Amino acid sequence: MTLPAPIAVDAMGGDRAPDEIVAGAERAAAELDLPVVLVGDPDRVRSSLEVLPASEVIAMDEDPGRGVRRKKDSSLVRAAEAVRDGRASAMVSAGNTGATWGAALLRMGRIKGVSRPAIATPLPRPGHDTPLVLLDAGANVDCQAEWLVQFAQMGAVFARDRYGLDAPRVGLLSIGEEPGKGDGLRKEAHALLDDPSWAERCGATFAGNVEGRDLMAPGLDVVVTDGFTGNVALKTLEGAMRSLVGAVLGAFDTDDATRAAGDVLMPALLPLYGQLDPDATGGAMLLGVDGVCIISHGSSSATAVVNACRVAAESVSSGLVDAVRGAVGTPA
Amino acid sequence: MTLPAPIAVDAMGGDRAPDEIVAGAERAAAELDLPVVLVGDPDRVRSSLEVLPASEVIAMDEDPGRGVRRKKDSSLVRAAEAVRDGRASAMVSAGNTGATWGAALLRMGRIKGVSRPAIATPLPRPGHDTPLVLLDAGANVDCQAEWLVQFAQMGAVFARDRYGLDAPRVGLLSIGEEPGKGDGLRKEAHALLDDPSWAERCGATFAGNVEGRDLMAPGLDVVVTDGFTGNVALKTLEGAMRSLVGAVLGAFDTDDATRAAGDVLMPALLPLYGQLDPDATGGAMLLGVDGVCIISHGSSSATAVVNACRVAAESVSSGLVDAVRGAVGTPA
Numbered sequence: 001m002t003l004p005a006p007i008a009v010d011a012m013g014g015d016r017a018p019d020e021i022v023a024g025a026e027r028a029a030a031e032l033d034l035p036v037v038l039v040g041d042p043d044r045v046r047s048s049l050e051v052l053p054a055s056e057v058i059a060m061d062e063d064p065g066r067g068v069r070r071k072k073d074s075s076l077v078r079a080a081e082a083v084r085d086g087r088a089s090a091m092v093s094a095g096n097t098g099a100t101w102g103a104a105l106l107r108m109g110r111i112k113g114v115s116r117p118a119i120a121t122p123l124p125r126p127g128h129d130t131p132l133v134l135l136d137a138g139a140n141v142d143c144q145a146e147w148l149v150q151f152a153q154m155g156a157v158f159a160r161d162r163y164g165l166d167a168p169r170v171g172l173l174s175i176g177e178e179p180g181k182g183d184g185l186r187k188e189a190h191a192l193l194d195d196p197s198w199a200e201r202c203g204a205t206f207a208g209n210v211e212g213r214d215l216m217a218p219g220l221d222v223v224v225t226d227g228f229t230g231n232v233a234l235k236t237l238e239g240a241m242r243s244l245v246g247a248v249l250g251a252f253d254t255d256d257a258t259r260a261a262g263d264v265l266m267p268a269l270l271p272l273y274g275q276l277d278p279d280a281t282g283g284a285m286l287l288g289v290d291g292v293c294i295i296s297h298g299s300s301s302a303t304a305v306v307n308a309c310r311v312a313a314e315s316v317s318s319g320l321v322d323a324v325r326g327a328v329g330t331p332a
Numbered sequence: 333m334t335l336p337a338p339i340a341v342d343a344m345g346g347d348r349a350p351d352e353i354v355a356g357a358e359r360a361a362a363e364l365d366l367p368v369v370l371v372g373d374p375d376r377v378r379s380s381l382e383v384l385p386a387s388e389v390i391a392m393d394e395d396p397g398r399g400v401r402r403k404k405d406s407s408l409v410r411a412a413e414a415v416r417d418g419r420a421s422a423m424v425s426a427g428n429t430g431a432t433w434g435a436a437l438l439r440m441g442r443i444k445g446v447s448r449p450a451i452a453t454p455l456p457r458p459g460h461d462t463p464l465v466l467l468d469a470g471a472n473v474d475c476q477a478e479w480l481v482q483f484a485q486m487g488a489v490f491a492r493d494r495y496g497l498d499a500p501r502v503g504l505l506s507i508g509e510e511p512g513k514g515d516g517l518r519k520e521a522h523a524l525l526d527d528p529s530w531a532e533r534c535g536a537t538f539a540g541n542v543e544g545r546d547l548m549a550p551g552l553d554v555v556v557t558d559g560f561t562g563n564v565a566l567k568t569l570e571g572a573m574r575s576l577v578g579a580v581l582g583a584f585d586t587d588d589a590t591r592a593a594g595d596v597l598m599p600a601l602l603p604l605y606g607q608l609d610p611d612a613t614g615g616a617m618l619l620g621v622d623g624v625c626i627i628s629h630g631s632s633s634a635t636a637v638v639n640a641c642r643v644a645a646e647s648v649s650s651g652l653v654d655a656v657r658g659a660v661g662t663p664a
Contacts, residue, residue: 126579212567235544247458
């Protein structure tokens with residue numbers, strides 16, 4: 001794929017950094033024929049790929065705000081600067097989520113007119129071809145109703161761009177379908193979202209209030225909420241899936257007969273496993289900053305990095321950032 | 333079981349009312365040797381049990397506040413009055429959740445000192461003997477930090493009473509383990525919960541901030557949150573479990589070989605199915621009102637009603653309401 005500049009991969013971010021991240025970046029360059037550079041400490045990052053030097057690392061559990069402010073030579077800050085300066089066309093990190101958000105926000109800046117960038121996380125759904133896009137998945141914990149409208153617009157643009165949906169159906173996460181259900185934020189946001197002008201601007205349809213059980217059900221493409229509720233819902237889903245898969249696999253391991261039956265079932269279960277594998281989605285997209293920024297989960301494998309680079313390159317090629325600008329931003 | 337007065341079962345509430353509810357009440361009386369009365373329209377409720385007459389029904393999708401205010405002769409309001417007047421020792425309803433909460437609050441009243449009654453929902457966990465108690469599961473959408481401390485106290489008392497736990501571990505649902513993580517409400521609540529005096533009063537331990545993925549994991553007994561977040565988490569869990577179980581059963585149905593393997597596995601999977609069956613838990617407990625009130629889920633079967641009556645009777649016998657009064661309420 002031809003890009004104006006390489007994808008910058010933060011070599012120092014993630015539980016398995018730098019080795020697994022470097023392996024993923026090298027595979028992305030070779031298998032997808034993509035220009036890729038690594039960002040990190042040249043003494044610790046050994047690779048055939050170019051390494052943009054950065055002497056500091058913001059740790060996974062470090063306070064994001066302080067990390068970004070103090071560590072100006074960190075791999076995250078340098079990666080975001082590379083995008084800002086045009087030396088990279090996108091950044092990918094499996095590091096500290098809050099710090100990735102902060103570095104992108106401070107160095108790339110917001111798209112003019114966007115109040116708050118949000119983290120859009122694709123949630124794989126059993127039996128569905130496309131994931132559900134949930135945003136905000138954790139960046140903005142205390143939200144205003146107007147921000148949720150922008151999340152709806154950005155999420156719809158992302159669903160159109162990424163999954164080729166003509167008219168994404170966008171729901172507002174609440175605790176009942178009626179417009180009057182929910183807390184104060186939800187009631188205010190529902191009233192704003194009920195005005196069709198926002199949806200016309202980005203080719204979306206407002207599906208009204210939806211509930212937690214609708215996240216895995218058919219019929220929706222995007223669900224918007226504040227970053228606190230979104231993060232709770234995302235992690236509740238992850239925990240439920242892990243717990244239930246563990247219990248089912250435990251039942252398979254009861255005795256010789258169930259183990260043999262499990263072996264027969266594995267080929268039928270593998271597509272489901274692949275569908276739910278978080279390494280397959282390419283990670284979350286930070287929407288509303290002036291550049292492509294992918295936030296992969298902390299435990300990302302090399303395969304997750306390959307998929308993140310693929311999504312980053314496709315989003316650069318398709319012009320995702322300009323599409324968000326057109327749907328949400330105000331003219332400069 | 334000897335009770336001071338019978339259990340009042342709302343015969344008109346629930347998707348399968350009155351027939352399935354009546355069948356459950358009759359089974360509870362016969363199988364558990366419990367005194368049970370039904371509350372509802374005598375023309376529609378045919379039963380060998382006594383029927384306390386109530387001519388109105390608050391529908392499942394009716395506005396709860398309006399329903400409780402206007403329908404003074406509804407089965408829900410009459411059931412709550414029976415508890416208030418000592419003609420019943422507890423009430424059970426599978427009807428409109430908000431209206432059940434409202435009727436209990438208005439007719440039974442709050443325990444003195446309790447700011448807001450909360451809905452405590454037991455969440456079955458694969459591979460665990462005891463459920464996790466989540467509260468508030470939907471009654472109070474906009475919460476103050478002090479209320480969350482009372483939810484923690486009431487949840488701990490409930491876990492001790494219901495599951496015989498000596499020192500329940502209580503977590504605050506947030507989006508990161510560090511005390512500084514979360515929105516404004518969570519930061520304030522964490523500071524209050526970090527003071528050990530509330531926990532000493534009810535024999536609990538504060539486990540700090542927990543995340544959505546911890547709901548199904550070991551190590552916690554009670555998780556407190558506002559009613560909006562709690563309801564989203566509860567329904568997200570339900571949706572995830574249903575979606576994944578459906579996908580696994582779909583894989584079992586791939587071909588003759590997988591169907592045969594599925595038959596071999598079923599006995600090993602049945603205990604898990606039983607563990608996750610919402611009909612088995614007896615429903616949610618409304619904590620903080622001056623009486624025992626069980627809110628069963630809308631799709632309750634007769635078996636769910638039997639289990640709800642059992643939990644109600646045990647909570648009356650054990651003195652749950654006085655235990656909540658002792659841990660939370662102020663002396664009269």
